[in-house]
Amino acid sequence: MNSEELSQIIVEGMQEKKAEDVVVMDLRKIKNAIADFFVICSGNSDTQIDAISESIEKEVHKKTKENPWHREGKENKEWVLLDYVNVVAHVFKKDRREFYGLEELWGDAVTTVVEPAYQS
Numbered sequence: 001m002n003s004e005e006l007s008q009i010i011v012e013g014m015q016e017k018k019a020e021d022v023v024v025m026d027l028r029k030i031k032n033a034i035a036d037f038f039v040i041c042s043g044n045s046d047t048q049i050d051a052i053s054e055s056i057e058k059e060v061h062k063k064t065k066e067n068p069w070h071r072e073g074k075e076n077k078e079w080v081l082l083d084y085v086n087v088v089a090h091v092f093k094k095d096r097r098e099f100y101g102l103e104e105l106w107g108d109a110v111t112t113v114v115e116p117a118y119q120s
Helices: 003-016 046-064 092-102
Strands: 021-028 037-043 070-073 079-083 087-093 111-114
Touching: 003 021, 003 037, 003 046, 003 087, 037 046, 037 092, 046 070, 046 079, 046 087, 087 092
Parallel strands: 037 087
Antiparallel strands: 021 037, 021 111, 070 079, 079 087
16 A cells, blocks of 8 residues: 555544544655655544544554554644654644644645535
8 A cells, every 4th residue: 555545544534533624745755754645634622633543543454454653642632643654644633733833844745635524
């Protein structure tokens, strides 16, 4: 499975729990990038942050039998990072996402905004 396919599975895991503002950042053409893709989303509560990160892990494991190489932030529930080496999933609480500004930090990336899979 390539990193692009893995990023789409991560998006599905996010959408399963109604993550908001999902974006896929393609970092492959950026020199010294730490991954091929960042997949970023926002959640509104500790419970939703937990649910989204668990859904990502479940979807990826179901389709690839892989677990994250590294996890961070599950305790504080403001920014959960799931590192699959070539693809890194970032699940933010809304205000933390604005504070860290990953989209601006990696502004040279090709960014794709993912339309919600559900209607509000």
